[in-house]
Amino acid sequence: MENGEQPLLTTRADDLNTIFGYEDDARPRTKIQGFLKDFWVESKKLWYLASPAIITSVCQYSLGAITQIFAGNIGTSQLAAISVENSIIAGFSYGIMWGMGSGLETLCGIAFGAGQLEMLGIYMQRSWVILNTTALMLMFTYIFATPILKIIGQTDEISEDAGTFALWMIPQLFAYAMNYPLAKFLQAQNKFMVMAVISVLALVFHAFFSWLLIAKLGWGMAGAAVVLNLSWWFIVLTQLLYILRGACGRAWTGFSWMAFQNLSGFLKLSLASAIMLALEVWYIDSLTLLAGYLKNAEISVDASTICANILGWTTMVGSGFNAATSVRVSNELGAIHPREAKFSTVVVGITSLLIGLFLALILIITGKQYPSLFSNDSDVQELVYQLTPLLGFGIVVYNLQLALAGVAIGAGWQAYVAYVNLGCYYLFGIPLALLLGFKFNLGVQGLWWGVLFGSVLEGCVLIWIINRTNWNNEASMAGDRLKQWGGESEESEI
Template sequence: MADLSQPLVSPRREENKPIHSPESGRKESKAVFVSDADDIPPINSARDFYREFYVESKKLWYLAAPAVFTSVCQYSFGAITQLFAGQVSSIALAAVSIENSVIAGFSFGVMLGMGSALETLCGQAYGAGQLDMMGVYMQRSWVILLSTALILTPVYIFSAPLLKLIGQTAEISEAAGVLSIWMIPQLYAYALNFPVSKFLQAQSKMMAMSVIAAVALVLHTFFTWLLMLKLKWGLAGGAVVLNLSWWVIVVAKIVYALSGSCGRAWSGFSSKAFQNLWGFVKLSLASAVMLCLEIWYYVALILFAGYLKNANVSIDALSICVNILGWTVMISFGINAAISVRVSNELGAAHPRTARFSVVVAVISSLVVGLILAAILIITKNSYPFLFTNDSAVRHIVKNLTPLLGFCIIINNVQPVLSGVGVGAGWQAVVAYVNVGCYYAFGVPLGLLMGFLLDWGVTGTWLGMIGGTILQTSILTWMVRRTNWNTEASVAEDRITKWGGPSISS
């Protein structure tokens, strides 16, 4: 990942040397601030590597374990609703799959992406000890995301004609359209959830979010079964419970954040939340574009399935695979959250060696987890499809797609971690350009070529799109390898000063 034996600059300042930052894409003459206090020493041997790997792993998993659990729980809300919908009917399963993946997935990507600006700002401010601005950042993000939710509301209202416009069948579009209107409250829950989550995440308050998510998941599972199957409310019951589950999580997090548990990070509502909004919007949009392009990539896979022969069966099979992929990727998203906190905190504190080594530990850990998950899935390929559907044709396709799903899990367990490094360092705009090129200029056309022109069907479409993910992962790896972490520490100091905090070197 990086040449860890390469010595980093140890003096506190190295004046007027040209540096390069992936964030700016240009050379500048800047002072580089590096603090030796609490930064790891240079690694010159295998013993040094294993010692520091153990130390950093404990720090990483202290954050990652509860973050993984929280991510899996929150993702499971929609996945469990989809699982019960498969027991209602094939159309119900397709409707929930399309609404979750396309309509809610679109909004989720926008909201999560825009909220992720706080990973950079709050994380680096916390590392630099500038706690007072963190609450202001969260309030600014609330203002922006609630405004964005208003703009996105028509997408939910007119989802049925929109789905028909992009080629979905009339029956699936109508069912998904009705469900989308019922799910509008979830959209506004997203707008409040992601800023408060990133605010707490930057302070390593992961355990509190895990407890909230666990309680909500237990309640969600029970009441989804009760309303959808036992009381036979069908999709209406699923929508009611899914909305309530998200609002339970949001209210609980806000109460926790505002109750005094965050100390100086929350000092009350402030008019500063409405200052410098445009600059905040630009950073939020860069974050949104970066993450949306990743999230929507596999949404496109399900949409393409709607154009294949026997669309209902193809969509159901792919939605099950993408559902499982989403569950496993939530583990890497947890590590993503942890590495984003580690990188942003360490850069904010001017510890570039520690930030760089954190990246190495996170990538290795995520790769090992991906290999284990893929192996489990392949071993159980004859059994797990029964959990999702009673349709034998769908189960057969899922079984045949399992080796491809396993490979995809391995790749997609590493890729979000590298994206988390980009968020922690503030490279959102650069990563967004990489995503556009790799996913939509390369992966999507290749998938369409293999799936339709070569007539390889679902397997060909998925293979082509995996090619885009492999290319994107390779480029992000190259970016991380060539990064000057001393420079990134200096850029973090400038960013903190720009957004309202005093210089950490003053």
Template sequence: MESSTETPLLAAKKATKNAHFTGDVEDITPINGAKDFFVQFGVESKKLWYLAAPAIFMSVSQYLLGAITQTFAGHVGTLELAAFSIENSVIAGFSLGILLGMGSALETLCGQAFGAGQIDMLGVYMQRSWIILFVSSLLMMFLYIFATPLLLLIGQTEDISRAAGQMAIWMIPQLFAYAFNFPIVKFLQSQSKIMVMAYISAVALVLHTFFSWLLMLKLGWGLWGGAIVLNVSWWFMVIAQMIYILSGTCGEAWSGFSWGAFHNLWSFVKLSLASALMICLETWYFMALVLFAGYLKNAETAVDALSICTNIVGMAITIAIGFNAAVSVRVSNELGAAHPRTAKFSVVVVVITSFLVGCVLASFLGIFQHQYPAIFADSLQVQQAVYDLTPLLAACLIINEVQPALSGVAIGAGWQAVIAYINIACYYIFGVPLGLFFGFVLDWGVKGIWVGMLTGTVVQTIILVCICYRTNWDKEASLAEERIRKWSGQKKVVVEA
């Protein structure tokens, strides 16, 4: 008869040094009755908000960098607003989706490794991700260089294509900032070191707001001034985060640069591509929404109105991204520490919480529906178009709070490949054709495109809820142990009983 020696997973369960991040040393007991549920809900909510609050603040701050530039661009002119919207949504959005997705492989690996006590592997994983994302950025740089002919090829107007293409060339430094920033964020996030990133993002946001106003409006540099400030802001965050890591505050997680980062790169590439596919299919969905609006009559107004709405949705999604980050850490840490019941309950808590947050945001939008369009554009025609889209925007805020949180569960558990197939079916086989049918065949315009594509998001969210409900979380904990052993290079040792 054979019996396994104590694995890193079991050792982690006995350890107490990670209890602050993964919760209790032991898994939670089964919940019996409503009172027990609410007690455990309160306990898990504290752990969730401990991670989510600074993650939300960081996410909002980083998103506002582009949103503030877009807002100032709207006061420079309608062409400038349309150009930045296309560059930010299509060119930068395409690149961000790929790099953020590839970087999200670290959420699974670093989170589960940290939960299992394999702290020393985190720095190696981050360096592997840097290598892969840097090479990917070199390839995607050509998208920025040839943005103008590509936009003309897909049917965008010549004026918008040329202005957006020029903006894209100016934004190449931001592309490489993405490549270094996203792995750093996942590395620190897996250790629950989110507060320092929130502080850095806050400083970057304040400086970005002032200098954007100064260069774009006060000095009259327009989009060129916005590009300078946006590039510097992103690189400021990368450098500040690296200073924090190199200062020794991460302990065993960072032991310096290692040649081990070049080992097993191809396997890491495959995992990164699966993660990228999952995230990209979601990011490109919103990119396609703005792109389709460019084919409508009065395209400039349609693009401006829809870009303002997607800007607001993007702001709301930054809150959901905070929950995405928090639940990814909770699920990956708990599965790595062999706490399947705690991981499952974390999912319940984040779904309920994100839904309630979405309802609150939609309520605020309804209260200020007559005031908010003027914040983003001076054109009365654009303001009216945004006002007409408000009911759809409110519904979108609710569903897009829950969906990213569920995606965080998928990343924490390592389901990226499965979710990618679901995204293809719901978004591109169902949602996009339905949106095009409503928008162009039935001539519903922007509303029709958005209704169809929102329906695809609803279907995808329902499927994710069903998957989480039917998951065998004990089996997921075992799979996490196998994943940790594989990526750390350890083998399961057996002895004769």
């Protein structure tokens, strides 16, 4: 802490400081030596949290990918239908649910850092109420998936099959509604390893039963739906069982009617989080959609989809740092440790940038070889190769951007960043992409340039915001934010 103050409560943020140590030794150090020592200490903390978070992200991201791999044995139309449902119908819901769950990430992180453990379970239950209500409304996109897909230009055959598959996938929608509050509740307490173990088990379960039901027994799309639903509910029920067994101590004291109180402030933060992150998810998806209107649309869409999938895999590292950073920042602000919160943003920014450069370098070195792993079409392979420099640039940008978004979530800036995303992405990036891709006839490369320039602008704005932040004020306002978003009566309840 600054100015010689002492924390009022011993929290997990303090525990991490004790384990890895910010304390100076007795030897005199130069500024560079001091920076490098503190950088190493904070890096250990971030990797301690981020490593299992990355494993969790990769495993959960792989569930849908494995389903699509096995669906290739069913038929071309069925594979396309499952892919369309995963990317459009489920992807739309995923963006909203993930975003709304991130509101809980801010509140639980600050409350845990402040030692207000009893409120974590209440916050999680409030998030369940809000997300399950949202799921009931989103369910209509699953029910009417067929006409929706026809309206946006999908073929009748794919729309019919995808619509049928969407109806079967409604249980997954409610698994999303339960899972994200559970995940944020556990993340705030730094229980990343538990989530990683559960996700690995779910992935193994998913791969085996996908092979059994789809490839071996020939259940087709029905088998794909059964396994995907069961895998997500396995994650939900296992995490819930872990909590109900008492592993979270005072953070879970049982179900309470308080979950239905003071929902308005909580809802505002959840909606701001949903807008912030959903705009991010849908922005990347726009590349594939816009590519469908180009000349040689099939080749453009295939190449853009391959690059987007690679971008998704490589940014799982950024997703892990996103979760770890939001926990570090919110915990330290809740514990009134502004210096540690500020320094964590510096370390995660540098680390994610270096990781992005490393991954991009690997991709560029293998630029002639890797396209053949995804397509047998020589035209598609050539276009993917031409897009490789842009894809490498995108990997660097999005790994850094996800880390900075974690800072915003931890500090509770979701509403502000939602406006930034709207302006940078949809008022600058998309129009520029359309201009370059269609007006200047740069094709799919023009679309990628436009979208990436929008992302670079967003990243620059976030860096500017973080650089101008008064972290002492942020720490002092953490308690006020708990009252504002968690409910007016929080102080009397604790």
